[in-house]
Structure formats: structure tokens, C-alpha cells
Amino acid sequence: MLTALEELYCLGALDDEGLLTRLGRQMADFPMxxxxxxxxxxxxxxxxxxxxxxxxxxxxxxxxxxxxxxxxxxxxxxxxxxxxxxxxxxxxxxxxxxxxxxxxxxxxxxxxxxxxxxxxxxxxxxxxxxxxxxxxxxxxxxxxxxxTIRVRRALCSGFFRNSARKDPSEGYKTLVEGTPVAMHPSSALFGKPADHVIYDSLVETTKEYMHVVSVIEPKWLVEAAPTFFKVAPTDRLSKRKKAERIAPLHNKRASPWTIGTSTPTPTERPATM
Incomplete structure (x- = not known):
């Protein structure tokens, strides 16, 4: 229940008091x-x-x-x-x-x-x-x-939680949880270079595969979900990483109504390129 409320809050469907926003009322009318x-x-x-x-x-x-x-x-x-x-x-x-x-x-x-x-x-x-x-x-x-860049930016507004980045060793890791995931062999991106992606869902067989995947720019996540992501400090990063680095504001142990104002704790896993 808390996870569902948190998702609706991050999507902008609920306000700080847990009430439906104007956007939330519109979203509720769509059967999806x-x-x-x-x-x-x-x-x-x-x-x-x-x-x-x-x-x-x-x-x-x-x-x-x-x-x-x-x-x-x-x-x-x-x-x-x-x-x-x-x-x-x-x-x-x-x-x-x-x-x-x-x-x-x-x-x-x-x-x-x-x-x-x-x-x-x-x-x-x-x-x-x-x-x-x-x-x-x-x-x-x-x-x-x-x-079609506009389309992928729009997709980030709903699927920002379903984002992952290329892992230096193998496959991908989700930005929020750091979970290892893989590109599904049926994807148009299978075997193609893609540093940051969003996906519709995860399908678990021998691995957790990302299903329906698209390439994105990290800055689109910050634009789409400013209560969920922020631009991370760059004072200790290489020049390559300074250009685009984001960190999730998500804290699983916090109340969902404080996500927009919380800051990452030292134990959280930041998202990096």
C-alpha cells in the first residue's frame, strides 16, 4: 500500500496530504x-x-x-x-x-x-x-x-522509476535499487550501445530482463521527476561523469509524503554514469 501511494505521489497524482491532485483526477479516468x-x-x-x-x-x-x-x-x-x-x-x-x-x-x-x-x-x-x-x-x-525525442521524454514522466544504466562489468543496474537487469534478446536495443534506458516492466526467466526498452538522456529523468531525482554533486567526479550525473531522492524508509523534501542518506546508493 505504501509503495503504491509513494508511486502516485511521485507521479504527481497525490499531494502532500495524500489527496488527489487535478492531474490525479485526470489519471484516474484513464483505464490503465x-x-x-x-x-x-x-x-x-x-x-x-x-x-x-x-x-x-x-x-x-x-x-x-x-x-x-x-x-x-x-x-x-x-x-x-x-x-x-x-x-x-x-x-x-x-x-x-x-x-x-x-x-x-x-x-x-x-x-x-x-x-x-x-x-x-x-x-x-x-x-x-x-x-x-x-x-x-x-x-x-x-x-x-x-x-521522437519528445516521445521518449514523455515516457520518462511515467517510467522514471523503471530506469537503468549500463553496468561497467555486465548488463545493467536499475537506478533506484541497483538491481542487476539484462536487455531482453527480443529488444531492438539488444547488443546495441545504450548507456541509460527506461523500460516498461521486468520479465524474470533465467535473469531479470527489461521488457519494452528505450534509450534516454539522464537529464530527462530530472526534468520529469524533480521530486525523485536530482543532479548529484560533481566535485569528486571525472570530467566525463560531470556532464550528466543524477541521484535518486528516494528513501524507502521515509514517509511517502516527505520524498519531495528529503535528501539522500549516506547509505543510499546514488545513480551514476
Missing amino acids: EPSLSKVTIASVNLQCSDEVLTIVSMIPLTQNIFFRPRDRQQQADQKKAKFNDPSGDHITLLNVYNGWKASNFSTPWCHENFIQPRNLMRVKDVRSQLQQLMTRHKLPLISCGRD
Whole structure:
């Protein structure tokens, strides 16, 4: 319960007294996880709500979008790779939906690209319902065109807790808890250089794998969650690390209503590059 309240506070849905804010009332009207509703609303100010609406509609069905027949695995992987975006999986999902839309929502196009047409139809229905909610709240649909940096900045507003940095030894470590995590082999970023990332969720098999991952800049986390992250002191850092260093303000032992004013204790693990 405390963890849930803390998350809502950090997302700006609750105030210092635990009451719903104006943003919180808007978020409560969207039938999705708080992080996704926050991203959807924040995307309006960043002028990328059209793209974000598609992405948040795709995320819950990500694992069921592509299919990979045993006898045609290589061909399926090649088709999937055509949609991969260098920035990661969120824009890759957008590319899939936009490709389907450009084909006039064609079922044969889905089969040709090893994509489940039934699940894309569900995404389309979800997107339509969310668009109606945005209209009710007078939140306009605005496209950012090719400026997908805006999309990733909007994603940071909801997924700042799900952030990780490249570990010098192997894999990644989450910024908040320092938990070792790995890039999922199905990710568009698998095997690619990416120092700081955000992810939708963790999937545990042989390792804890990050699911639906995108590259970010550390400063976006500070901009998106000033009550959760701050720029760390740079007096004892190398020149390379001085440019962008952030530290979580999160204290698991503190009351969730004091997070915005607390400072890291000496025992906390700061986030570094």
C-alpha cells in the first residue's frame, strides 16, 4: 500500500496530504496503469500525444504482436528487424502500428510481416477509446512527426522509476535499487550501445530482463521527476561523469509524503554514469 501511494505521489497524482491532485483526477479516468496515464497526459505538453496514444495502446499487447513459427524463425526475425528503431522498442511499436495503418489496416500485410492481426485490431479499439477520453478532458491530439525525442521524454514522466544504466562489468543496474537487469534478446536495443534506458516492466526467466526498452538522456529523468531525482554533486567526479550525473531522492524508509523534501542518506546508493 505504501509503495503504491509513494508511486502516485511521485507521479504527481497525490499531494502532500495524500489527496488527489487535478492531474490525479485526470489519471484516474484513464483505464490503465498510473504510469501509462501519466505519460498520456504529459505527452500533450510535449506535443506528441498522437504518437504516445498509439504506444500506450500497444504496450499491454507487446508480447502478442509478433508471431515466430518454428519453421520460419529466421524469416520472421528479418521482418521484425525492419521495424526496429535505434532509440528502442517504444518507437519500434509505433513503427509497426503506422506501417499497418499505411496498409489501410490490411490483414494480408500482417501475415506477410508475421504480426497478429487480431491483436492489432484490439490495439486500434483501445486507441479509439482512449482518444474519446482525451477529447472529454480537452486534451488535443498533436503529432511530433519525426521528432521522437519528445516521445521518449514523455515516457520518462511515467517510467522514471523503471530506469537503468549500463553496468561497467555486465548488463545493467536499475537506478533506484541497483538491481542487476539484462536487455531482453527480443529488444531492438539488444547488443546495441545504450548507456541509460527506461523500460516498461521486468520479465524474470533465467535473469531479470527489461521488457519494452528505450534509450534516454539522464537529464530527462530530472526534468520529469524533480521530486525523485536530482543532479548529484560533481566535485569528486571525472570530467566525463560531470556532464550528466543524477541521484535518486528516494528513501524507502521515509514517509511517502516527505520524498519531495528529503535528501539522500549516506547509505543510499546514488545513480551514476
